[in-house]
Amino acid sequence: MRDLSRLPKAHLHLHFTGAMRLETLVDLAQASRTRLPSSFIDGDPLRVPADHRGWFRFQRAYDTARHLVTTEETMRRIVLEAALDDAAEGSRRLEIQVDPTSYAPFVGGLTPALEIVLDAASQATILSGIEVAVVVAASRMRHPLDARTLARLAARYAGDAPGTVIGFGLSNDERAGRTSAWEPAFAIARRAGLASLPHGGELLGPEHVRDVVTALGPTRLGHGVRASEDPALLDSVVAAGISLEVCPTSNVCLGVYRTAEDVPLATLLEHGAQVALSADDPLLFQSRLTDQYEIARRLGLSDTALAELARGSIRACLASPASKRRWLAEIDAWLAGPADQETVVPVSSGS
Ligand SMILES: [Zn+2]
Numbered sequence: 001m002r003d004l005s006r007l008p009k010a011h012l013h014l015h016f017t018g019a020m021r022l023e024t025l026v027d028l029a030q031a032s033r034t035r036l037p038s039s040f041i042d043g044d045p046l047r048v049p050a051d052h053r054g055w056f057r058f059q060r061a062y063d064t065a066r067h068l069v070t071t072e073e074t075m076r077r078i079v080l081e082a083a084l085d086d087a088a089e090g091s092r093r094l095e096i097q098v099d100p101t102s103y104a105p106f107v108g109g110l111t112p113a114l115e116i117v118l119d120a121a122s123q124a125t126i127l128s129g130i131e132v133a134v135v136v137a138a139s140r141m142r143h144p145l146d147a148r149t150l151a152r153l154a155a156r157y158a159g160d161a162p163g164t165v166i167g168f169g170l171s172n173d174e175r176a177g178r179t180s181a182w183e184p185a186f187a188i189a190r191r192a193g194l195a196s197l198p199h200g201g202e203l204l205g206p207e208h209v210r211d212v213v214t215a216l217g218p219t220r221l222g223h224g225v226r227a228s229e230d231p232a233l234l235d236s237v238v239a240a241g242i243s244l245e246v247c248p249t250s251n252v253c254l255g256v257y258r259t260a261e262d263v264p265l266a267t268l269l270e271h272g273a274q275v276a277l278s279a280d281d282p283l284l285f286q287s288r289l290t291d292q293y294e295i296a297r298r299l300g301l302s303d304t305a306l307a308e309l310a311r312g313s314i315r316a317c318l319a320s321p322a323s324k325r326r327w328l329a330e331i332d333a334w335l336a337g338p339a340d341q342e343t344v345v346p347v348s349s350g351s
Contacts, residue, residue, distance in 0.1 A: 002303050002339055004090070004293040008330040009310040010317035011091045011278055011289050013222055013245035015137075015171070016098035016117070017066045018281025019082035025283065028068040037061055045286040050203060050255035055173050058254060061284055070106045075113075076120040083124035083132045085282075089290040092327045093317045096121070097135040097169055097197075100153075101146070110153055114165075122163030131162040131319055135197050137169030138185060140176040147185035155192030166318040167195035169222065174203040179211045186216045195219035195318055197245075202256060206230035209237070218242050220276070220316055225251060228264035234271045243274040243316035248295045249287035250280035260295045269309075276313035307335040 022040065029036045039046050039061055046061055048054030069075060079096065086094045100113035107113050114136065121132040136154035138147035147170070157165040168189030170182055186196050199222035200212035209227045212218060213236075221227070224244035227234045237244075248263040257263050268275055277292035279285070293306055301309065314327045 001297070002334060002337065004297065004306065005088070005290045007090050007290075007293065007306065007310050007334050008092050008314070008327050009090055009289070009293070010093040010095070010276060010313040010319070010327070011086050012093075012095045012220065012243075012276040012313060012317055013247055013278030013280055014082065014086075014094065014096050015281050016078060016082075016096055017062060017069060017102075018283050019085075019096060019279075020065060020069075020078050020283045021081050021085070022283060022286075024074075024077060024081060025065055025068065028074060032068060032070075034064075034068060037064055039284075040064075043286075045249070045253055046284045047253050048255055052173075052175070054255055055175075055203070058284070059173075062281070065283060066102050069103055072107050072116050075103060075107070075116050076123070079117060079120035079132065080124045080127060083121075083128035083130055086289060087128040087130045089288060091130055091289060092314070092330070093131045093133070093319050093323070095133050095135055095166060095317060097137045097171065099137050099139055099150070099171065101139070101142070101150070110149070114153060114157065118157055118163050118165070125162035131323065133160075133162055133164060133166045133318065135167040135169050136165050137171045137197075138182065140170060140172040140174070140182075144177070144181040144185060147182050148188060151185040151188035151192075151194075154189060154194060158192040158194050160318060160320060165194060167197040167219065170198035170216065171222070172199075174199055174208060179208070180215045183215045190217065197222065199223060201226040201244075202251070203254070206233045209233060213237065213240070213242065219318075220245055223247060223251070224273075225256070225264060225268070228267040228271075231271065234268070234273065238272045238274075241274075243276060243312070244268060245278050245316075246275045246292075247278045247280040248292055249285045253285045261299065263295070263299075265296060265299055269305075274312040274316050275309060276316045277309060303335060303339060307331050 202223035
């Protein structure tokens with residue numbers, strides 16, 4: 001078996017605060033004399049049922065961390081550490097998701113908040129050797145007009161290079177709001193050339209996946225695993241070229257599936273879905289990118305199948321064709337290497 005932390009891959013579903021290292025959170029809590037909930041320090045990942053109360057507990061823990069992010073320095077630290085951690089796990093491209101709204105009051109507004117994250121992404125690209133690009137995500141818990149404001153802001157920084165905004169997302173409790181209310185925000189983003197990257201098919205099933213696909217025209221679906229419950233729908237998602245950002249540990253921690261073995265990865269792959277395994281919120285779930293590939297291995301995937309899974313993550317990312325070609329060749333090199341020892345694959349320059 002080959003070392004999965006050296007398998008080249010792209011990380012396409014990672015939230016800004018949820019990417020924070022636990023040590024960083026502890027530093028911030030100590031500096032501000034904040035008591036952290038036991039779920040952070042007892043060594044056990046958060047686990048909640050997939051109902052409103054469970055989601056509320058998850059959000060409360062997430063908010064504890066978010067409320068400690070009150071300076072530009074901390075924002076830059078989070079992006080850089082996320083990139084360094086990704087680089088150590090074979091990631092070649094990180095597309096980190098942020099809603100700048102929460103941090104805007106501390107740094108002089110929405111525009112500076114986003115500019116800090118983008119500049120940090122450019123810096124992290126140089127320092128980590130992996131490409132770091134940004135997805136601006138609106139929250140379902142806020143008014144859809146706020147999402148339009150965010151989409152206009154995101155549009156001003158649209159690009160495909162590291163340190164630019166490459167997509168527009170919609171996160172938080174999938175059960176909140178009417179999906180079509182966010183259609184105008186996604187239209188603004190689309191006109192600017194941004195990819196549509198909403199969450200969907202995690203807490204809600206096929207019906208809602210259909211709503212998200214119809215209203216928001218996703219390039220990729222955040223999660224999308226519940227599309228597996230309706231084979232015809234899954235086939236249409238695959239035929240439409242919509243990739244799925246599948247986060248097995250997150251699904252288990254948020255009660256969507258009882259165990260990682262219940263995550264329908266095999267079904268998705270059998271239907272030809274292009275899957276990018278991702279960690280979602282490693283701070284809360286205590287499981288990072290390579291761990292998701294380890295789970296896939298435990299589900300019975302061979303190294304050949306795991307390499308194909310990683311190719312899916314590269315194909316699904318929004319990097320330049322030249323970068324993608326390079327990383328796909330590096331995956332071939334990983335697979336061509338010996339199975340019982342580590343294969344040295346050079347980290348790309350990220351330019
Ligand atoms: Zn997410």
